[in-house]
């Protein structure tokens with residue numbers, strides 16, 4: 001089968017899990033691990049592409065499947081990365097995997113951040129906790145196409161120094177002169193010499209201008225609520241603010257009705273939504 005035919009096959013049969021292998025496991029924090037995965041089918045791996053914000057269904061035979069944002073950048077062609085917080089049955093089993101172990105993968109699923117529409121604009125990225133997973137992919141994509149965008153600012157919050165995810169990326173990003181990267185932790189800590197404060201407060205202190213700017217945020221629901229309020233206070237309109245939803249999914253392709261919010265399916269109409277779109281949906285999030 002040709003490369004193009006295999007790529008077409010993967011897109012045409014998104015319900016079929018493809019065999020894949022873990023090639024690396026990175027311990028990010030006490031309860032988050034990043035797994036680097038490759039499809040066993042070399043042709044499929046070579047032709048695979050995705051856009052930042054898209055997700056995959058990672059599965060373990062005999063255990064189950066769960067949805068995760070692809071946290072690698074589209075330019076990282078040798079693997080797909082998923083960053084997984086341990087919460088229940090599937091994620092606990094995923095945390096026990098090591099390099100060489102087999103998994104199944106259905107990807108890419110869902111929509112993506114409208115990065116083409118944002119060309120020429122400043123982009124403000126605001127993340128908290130495991131919400132950094134899709135934002136890592138986005139931020140790396142924006143840096144890969146640095147000349148297409150204006151100012152790039154990333155504000156990332158973790159509870160404590162030990163909860164800072166992607167710490168090797170954070171060190172690299174903080175050295176870059178053409179992006180403004182801020183990591184903050186919730187409260188003073190003896191091992192932390194950096195910024196302290198909750199994400200919405202740090203955002204307000206930074207006081208970014210809404211002019212020619214889009215804001216993208218992902219994190220725990222309570223953080224999102226206050227980040228939306230802060231952005232509105234700073235003058236951002238609802239159509240300048242984007243987020244990505246974590247609604248429980250099953251099929252991931254609009255068939256089972258598991259993930260709907262009113263008339264919209266998070267798996268196909270999302271997971272990326274503008275705040276303007278979210279505010280038009282029933283208040284059941």
Ligand SMILES: Cc1cc2nc3c(=O)[nH]c(=O)nc-3n(C[C@H](O)[C@H](O)[C@H](O)COP(=O)(O)OP(=O)(O)OC[C@H]3O[C@@H](n4cnc5c(N)ncnc54)[C@H](O)[C@@H]3O)c2cc1C
Pocket residue numbers: 055065066067068069070083084085086087088089090091092130133134245246247248249271
């Ligand atoms: C679009 C999307 C993207 C996601 N991206 C990531 C990611 O990048 N990294 C990551 O770690 N997780 C991500 N998640 C969440 C992840 O899918 C769940 O944590 C996972 O399904 C839990 O499976 P489990 O079998 O371990 O938990 P279960 O044993 O099924 O449940 C354990 C507990 O977690 C709760 N729970 C499970 N899933 C969810 C959910 N989606 N929302 C709220 N509560 C839930 C259950 O109600 C239960 O209380 C994403 C979810 C979606 C829908």
Ligand code: FES
Pocket residue numbers: 248249250251252253254255256257258259260265266267268
């Ligand atoms: S997960 Fe089945 S319709 Fe969305």
